[in-house]
Each structure stands twice: as C-alpha cells, then as structure tokens.
Amino acid sequence: MSRRSMNRPMNRAMTVFAALLLLVAIAAQTAPAKDTKAGVSTTMSLLNPATFAGKQLQPGDYAVSVDETHVTISMRGKVVAEAPVQWKDETSKAKYSAFVSENNKITEIHFGGKTRFVTIAE
Numbered sequence: 001m002s003r004r005s006m007n008r009p010m011n012r013a014m015t016v017f018a019a020l021l022l023l024v025a026i027a028a029q030t031a032p033a034k035d036t037k038a039g040v041s042t043t044m045s046l047l048n049p050a051t052f053a054g055k056q057l058q059p060g061d062y063a064v065s066v067d068e069t070h071v072t073i074s075m076r077g078k079v080v081a082e083a084p085v086q087w088k089d090e091t092s093k094a095k096y097s098a099f100v101s102e103n104n105k106i107t108e109i110h111f112g113g114k115t116r117f118v119t120i121a122e
Contacts, residue, residue: 039067040111042097050099052106053083053120064097064109066118071109085109085118 045061052073063074066085073081093115100108110117 039065040114041065042111044097044099044109046099048104050101050104050106052081055081057081057106066109071118071120084121086121087116087118090115090117 042064043061044064046057046059048059050057057073057080060075062080065072065074068087069084071083071085072079090110094110094112094117096110097112098110099106100110106120108117108119
C-alpha cells in the first residue's frame with residue numbers, strides 16, 4: 001500500500017471534522033435569542049410601523065434586550081424605546097422571535113426557542 005493511499009482516510013476524516021465544526025459555528029451564530037445573566041437579547045425585524053411605550057417605531061431591524069423588569073429597544077446602537085415588562089410562560093417554545101401588536105401597538109415580545117415571553121406593562 002502506498003503512502004498516498006494511507007493518507008486518504010485521514011484526509012476524509014479531517015474534512016468531515018472541519019465540516020462539522022463549521023456547522024456548529026454557523027448554528028451558534030444563528031441562535032434566535034441569547035440568554036444572558038440579565039435576561040434575553042436578540043435582534044428582530046419590525047415590518048410595519050408600530051407604537052411602543054408611546055414611541056413610534058418605523059420598520060427596520062431592532063436590538064431587543066430584556067431583563068427581569070424592563071425591555072430596551074435599540075436601532076444602530078441608539079436606544080429608541082424602553083418600557084417595564086412582565087414575564088409570562090407559554091406551553092411550548094416559540095419558533096421565532098417576534099413582536100406582537102394590537103391596533104399597531106406592540107403588546108408582547110416572544111423569543112425564538114424560549115417558552116417565556118414578555119408583556120409590555122404601561
């Protein structure tokens with residue numbers, strides 16, 4: 001058996017290992033919502049204008065950070081709205097992160113992969 005043919009199984013194993021490592025890295029980057037010591041933070045898209053805590057939010061991508069008692073919504077690093085929240089439990093995990101609104105007023109925020117969500121207390 002030649003030296004070259006002996007290296008093929010090793011090369012294949014290294015290729016498979018590298019591919020698995022890449023998949024794990026990609027999955028970690030696309031996690032829907034991150035738990036932190038303070039609460040949950042994620043990025044969400046708002047598709048239509050909506051009111052949040054008395055502020056008018058335009059469509060776009062927002063960073064959402066929630067601790068035990070309040071939520072902060074930022075766009076491009078600037079805080080655009082804050083409000084007190086109350087945590088509630090669902091029976092199953094949310095499939096994705098989303099703002100929930102009634103009459104164009106955001107009333108809840110659900111977090112992908114989590115069974116807990118927040119209601120906006122005003």
